[in-house]
Amino acid sequence: MDDPNTASKPETxxxxxxxDLVLRVSAPDKGQWVRCPRCRxxxxxxxxxxxxxxxxxxxxxxMLAVALSFPYIEFQRSGIGESMTVLDAATKLAAFHHxxxxxxxxxxxxxxxxxxxxxxxxxxxxxxxxxxxxxTRVLIRALHYCKPWMMADVFAIAALVSLVKIIGxxxxxxxxxxxxxxxxxxxxxxxxxxxxxxxxxxxxxxxxQAPPALRPGLSARLQHYQGCEQCSQLQPIEHQHxxxxxxxxxxxxxxxIQRTLAYLVAATxxxxxxxxxxxxxxxxxxxxxxxxxxxxxxxxxxxxxxxxALVIFTxxxxxxxxxxxxxxxxxxxxxxxxxxxxxxxxxLYRFTEWIGRWSxxxxxxxxxxxxxxxxxxxxxxxxxxxxxxxxxxxxxxMLAAHSFDPRLIWDxxxxxxxxxxxxxxxx
Numbered sequence: 001m002d003d004p005n006t007a008s009k010p011e012t013x014x015x016x017x018x019x020d021l022v023l024r025v026s027a028p029d030k031g032q033w034v035r036c037p038r039c040r041x042x043x044x045x046x047x048x049x050x051x052x053x054x055x056x057x058x059x060x061x062x063m064l065a066v067a068l069s070f071p072y073i074e075f076q077r078s079g080i081g082e083s084m085t086v087l088d089a090a091t092k093l094a095a096f097h098h099x100x101x102x103x104x105x106x107x108x109x110x111x112x113x114x115x116x117x118x119x120x121x122x123x124x125x126x127x128x129x130x131x132x133x134x135x136t137r138v139l140i141r142a143l144h145y146c147k148p149w150m151m152a153d154v155f156a157i158a159a160l161v162s163l164v165k166i167i168g169x170x171x172x173x174x175x176x177x178x179x180x181x182x183x184x185x186x187x188x189x190x191x192x193x194x195x196x197x198x199x200x201x202x203x204x205x206x207x208x209q210a211p212p213a214l215r216p217g218l219s220a221r222l223q224h225y226q227g228c229e230q231c232s233q234l235q236p237i238e239h240q241h242x243x244x245x246x247x248x249x250x251x252x253x254x255x256x257i258q259r260t261l262a263y264l265v266a267a268t269x270x271x272x273x274x275x276x277x278x279x280x281x282x283x284x285x286x287x288x289x290x291x292x293x294x295x296x297x298x299x300x301x302x303x304x305x306x307x308x309a310l311v312i313f314t315x316x317x318x319x320x321x322x323x324x325x326x327x328x329x330x331x332x333x334x335x336x337x338x339x340x341x342x343x344x345x346x347x348l349y350r351f352t353e354w355i356g357r358w359s360x361x362x363x364x365x366x367x368x369x370x371x372x373x374x375x376x377x378x379x380x381x382x383x384x385x386x387x388x389x390x391x392x393x394x395x396x397x398m399l400a401a402h403s404f405d406p407r408l409i410w411d412x413x414x415x416x417x418x419x420x421x422x423x424x425x426x427x
Contacts, residue, residue: 011024011025011026011210012024012025012026012207012208012209012210013025013208013210013211013214013216013234014043014208014227014232014234015220015225015226015227015232015234016036016038016039016041016043016227017041017227017229017407018036018039018041018346018349018406018407019036019038019039019041019346019406019407019410020219020220020221020227020407020410020411021036021037021038021039021217021218021219021220021410022214022215022216022217022218022219022220022223022225022234023036023037023043023216024216025043032045032046033045039342039343039346039406039410040343040346041346043198043232044196044198044199045196045199046196046199047194047196047199050124052194053120053124053191053194053195054120054121054124054125056187056190056191056194057117057120057121057124057187057191058121059183059187060113060117060184060187060188060191061114061117061118063180063181063183063184063187064110064113064114064180064181064184066176066177066180067086067177067180067181067184068085068086068087068110068177069177070085070175070176070177070180071083071084071085071175071176071177072084072085072086072088072089072159072175072177072178072181073159073162073163073172073173073174073175073177073178073368073372074172074173074175075166075171075172075173075372075373076171076172076173077171082372082373083175083372084368084371084372085177086109086110086177086181087106087110088371088372089105089106089109089155089364089367089368089370089371090102090103090105090106090110090367091371092367092370092371093105093366093367093370093371093383096370096382096383098383098387098388100388101363101367101383101387101388101391102367104363104391104395105155105363105364105367107149108149108150108151108152108155108360109151109152109155109364110152112146112149112150113150113152113184113188115146116143116146116147116150116188116191116192117188117191119139119142119143119146120143120191120195122135122136122139123136123139123140123143123200127200127203127204132204136204137204137245137246140197140200140201140204140230140245141197141230141245141247143195143197143200144197144229144230147192148353148357148398148402149357149398150188150192151357151360151364152181152184152185152188153185153186153188153189154357154358154360154361154364155181155185155364156181156182156185157358157361158360158361158362158363158364158365158367158368159178159181159364159368161308161311161312161361161365162364162365162368162369162372164300164305164308165300165308165365165369166369166372166373197230197231198231198232201230201231201232201244201245205231205244205245208231208232208233208234208244209233210234211225211234211235214234219410219411219414220234221237221251221252221407221411222414224236224237225237226239226249226250226251228242228244228245228247228249229247230242230245230247231244231245231247233245235249237251252405252407252408252411253403253404253405256403256404256405256408257331257334257335257404257408259400259403260327260331260400260403260404261328261331263396263397263399263400263403264324264327264328264331264396264397264400266392266396267320267324267392267393267396267397267400268324270389270390270392270393270396271320271321271324271393273385273386273389274293274386274389274390274392274393275292275293275294275317275386275390276292276386277292277384277385277386277389278290278291278292278384278385278386279291279292279293279296279362279366279383279384279386279387279390280296280366280369280370280381280382280383280384280387281381281382281383281384282373282380282381283380283381283382290384291384292386293312293316293317293362293386293390294317296312297309297312297313297316297317300312311361312361312362312365315358315359315361315362316359316361316362316390319355319356319358319359320359320393320394320397322352323352323355323356323397323400323401324397324400326348326349326351326352327352327397327400327401327404329348330345330348330349330352330404330406330409331404333345333409333412334408334409334411334412335412336412337412339413340409340413342409342410342413345406345409346406349404349406352401353401353402356394356397356398356401357394357398359390359393359394359397360391360394362390363387363390363391363394366383366384366387367383369381370382370383
């Protein structure tokens with residue numbers, strides 16, 4: 001965990017944030033992952049070329065500026081045309097009495113990604129000079145919280161789904177904003193993959209100090225220590241804030257199971273209006289046709305677009321309900337004393353946490369077609385009340401996944417081991 005530029009690689013102790021195992025690690029080679037040997041959680045991976053990260057961030061911001069300045073998609077039917085920009089995907093929703101949905105779209109595809117990239121540039125510039133720039137520590141902590149809510153890549157995929165949906169209605173033309181936004185999403189993804197808070201804290205504060213008398217191979221909590229999720233510094237369990245990075249410390253997330261179950265109940269309730277009410281309303285030559293999520297899937301199937309129907313059905317039906325069931329099971333597993341297949345439990349948790357944001361595809365599809373198909377009495381598409389309800393389902397299930405503490409399952413499983421029982425008696 002030492003600075004990658006140093007020649008020596010002294011070892012230190014860190015606690016895995018997903019299973020709480022105390023590990024003895026040293027600085028990895030550039031581009032090499034350090035993973036927890038028990039749960040396989042990726043702890044740190046120094047980038048091969050540190051200077052490439054700010055270059056990619058600048059390129060992404062330039063791409064975003066160009067994408068916002070030029071048309072995104074153009075739509076023509078019967079000699080009447082309409083074009084949209086990326087910003088129209090949010091502003092048109094607000095114009096049709098869905099300002100919350102418009103704000104959600106704008107925030108997740110433009111505001112948060114832009115702030116994230118600016119924060120990365122500020123941090124990289126600060127780490128290369130003395131004294132450090134003000135706010136560097138706050139920005140490094142903020143990167144961790146922004147990452148799950150940036151959805152530019154989901155919006156780019158939603159645009160492709162939208163094209164399949166509307167290409168049978170009229171001619172569609174991809175404008176410069178479409179290609180530059182796709183480039184922005186790609187560069188943003190590359191930056192996110194290269195940024196690791198543990199590496200940034202090591203560059204800022206040096207490697208974390210290993211407390212004496214702490215045994216690797218056992219739970220940090222069992223030894224009355226806790227690891228900081230931001231900088232990996234181990235410190236006594238009584239501390240409420242990290243001595244190294246000032247982040248809030250939690251040996252285990254407060255009321256993790258209760259919070260997760262509350263979010264899941266709320267998401268389950270929101271599923272009913274999300275699937276019963278129309279997510280969009282199409283008007284063509286005076287004929288109004290509301291469409292729910294399921295009817296939209298059936299429409300794709302009727303037109304022979306099986307791959308798109310499968311994508312929409314998976315993202316809008318299978319994933320939300322699957323996340324609710326998976327997180328419900330994980331909450332139950334954290335109370336089970338019977339032996340569990342822990343690699344399978346951790347794989348389920350990580351997949352559930354990763355896949356949730358992709359359910360926003362349907363919301364972004366609505367935003368794109370509402371902004372694009374505005375041909376007056378000839379044809380128009382308006383947002384339906386089901387869109388906001390479905391967005392609520394996605395947000396609530398994501399909050400549930402982030403509220404769940406996987407270390408609780410390991411705590412329950414470890415109680416069956418002799419080492420745990422012996423240390424517990426001595427404690």
